[in-house]
Amino acid sequence: MNNILGIMTHRIMRPENFTRHARSAIAEKFEGVIIYTPKDVNLQKRQIHGCVYQSGGWTRKTVPYPKINMDIGFYPPALEGRASLVKKSKQLRFTGYGLGNKCKIQSHLVGSSVLKPHLLPTEKINSSQQFIQFLKKHEIIMVKPINGWGGRGIIKVTLEKERFVVQRDGAGKQSLPIDRLDSYIRGVLKSGRHLMQKWIDIRNKNGKVYDIRALMQKKDDGEWVMTGMAVREGMKNKITSNIKSGGDAYKVAEYLEGEQGSEEGEALTKSIVEVAEYIPDFVEKSYNSRLSELGIDLAVDRSGKLWLIEINIKPGKMIIKRLYGKKAWEQCLHIPFHYARNLLEKK
Template identity: 25%
Template sequence: MRKRYLIEVAPNDQMIVFCPKSLIKDKAIKRIAFGSKSMAVDFYPHPDRNDRIVISNGIQKVLLFPNLHLPLHAFIENEVLTIGPLVGIFTSGFTSTLVQPIGERTLFFSKLLSVNKPVGALTFVFGEQHIDWEQGIIEGYFIHQSKWLKYKVPFPNVIYDRLPNRRSENNPKLKKVKERLQKEYLIPWYNPGFFNKLDIYERLLQVSSVENYLPETHPFISFSHIETMLSKYGHVYMKPKNGSLGLGIHQIIFDKRTNDYYCRYQEKDDVNRLRKFPSLEKLFEIVFASQPLDRMVVQQGIHLLRIDQRAVDFRVHTNKDEDGNWRVSAIAAKVSGAGSVTTHKRSGGEIKTMEEIFSKELSQEYTKKLEDAALQLSEALELNTEGIIGEIGFDLGIDRNGDVWLFEANSKPGRSIFSHPDLRAFDLLTRKLSIAFAVYLAEKALLHPEELYK
């Protein structure tokens, strides 16, 4: 584990830094850096403390270092000692109040920033309006002693993308910010964008080690193509290519005995519907009248495991850790609501732990299968997707034969599973890992940038 040091600010203006002897032993160090700011100083071994780095008020002011009394990491490269890392979380939707600076998402960000101390990073939230390009500073939102505070800080060592939706992600102004900070300032930027279902499927299809997890998936082509898939699988799902939260998903079922077609979906008022039609054309004419079919994908239906006649699927979170390795950080079962096309809570679904719905033996068997699949899929996605990915939320299913299937991969996974009291420890773990990965990226960018940008 990397050693961390308490950064202490002494009440003087001397350009001197006191460091633990073990940190600076046999090293030529001439500058100290914090984020994008650095300055020349003199270094001396601390006379009696091996757990802290002492800087002066004068150094603090030049570096724009907010003294929040946190233990931080120290990296030495090219005669520069960097303290931090300073991690910026980029988002939108700010308000004018410090009580709820990011509106309804304030609680999520306050929880995310609360892992600063155990991880050893100085993390803040910012938007494009908080950047002063001329001065090279950002007015960031920090949490200290459960209160939101604003500090002017240098540009960060690493940026974690938490834009809330595709609309903000495609905003030209926000795209420009991302481009500038990555290209002009070479700041590593992780979790860069939302996934497109069809694009992800096509990328994973090229990786032989994971193709057995992929249900047959196509863009909408024609009614006859859906007919072919229905005769093959009995039921299919129609999904928006860029959908999320289970919105817009329709299950189409063909009854071979009666030649009737059924469509299960959720209406805008959150009511689950199951409707019967004499033909596929009639079904589309009524159910999809106002929907652009060129934005839909058709996916093979899977006969999932069922508990009390209700379908079960699984949310599996994976995160990159402080060593840059993929880890499974949470698994939850999701049991569908009565008559629902999805297992989402909004549709009457319930979140359960594996142990709640399976015997000990089955729970262990299914957990192992889900973990193996999620780790293989994470590595395959990382190799076949642009940008740096730090976390993924997978929606996986297990069929009646015990085979695992991938339904969706989410680059900015929702956190509804953590409302279950037995999963709250995993909520904390996922947050810790998402910032611990920033420490790993900062170290790579400072010590081995060629490995990040190869």
């Protein structure tokens, strides 16, 4: 059992759902995998009780710590602390470590003179008064859960003369009197910590929101490569570009040339590649921590300015399948296992 790959996730409904992961591990000469949640880790005994795949089948058993682990989970608040404890304990060795919440990531990114011009004004919401001041300054802002992912829970807030308008994806606009702003934001904060960010107009000529996702992955030699890049275009009247909620994917250069003109589109595409390729090494050095892959989300406003929206350590790859086909998608899915094998050999 020395040569088994550990995979930590948020829940295991059916082990069979992870058979693809197991086959990728076996293709990289691992004996098998153990799938587990943070609660399955016994930090005192240095053991894991999880679902083990070996010889083509799944069984639940207790094993010593694997020599290398991957983290593919999206943890709810109840599990988030436990997952963090497991990784910070340094008892288990992972292919990549966390970056913290969106505000912590922003605090690292502002340390780069290369990235600073591309960063939006962003603040953690600490009080309703601070929120109101930020809204008055920028007039239209985005409110995001500090640990959110996949576009969930994002709210657009627009200040009008004596009213303010709120909009969530998939819901109609709600116009409220200005004297309810304080109680409204207090209600939002009751559901968890949030940040606020200046809104930028990233709608295309047809009024649809779009952004660019660049997928950066670490190859077996430890070098970062861009394995895919695509425009994500949201549905009409949506405030985000999430593909899962019905958006479309397009090739970046062609799309931007159509939106901004051929010369400007070409220059923007080049800038996007440069920024995306710069970020992984900078972030690893800034955190002094190892990463395995990054999803980098950028956007172009109507004036043609490039913005960095956010970075994700567990990027979805369905956009690669949508745009480049099943083979390219499967290659992207397999790369982290190749890197895990390399780390195992390096010890």
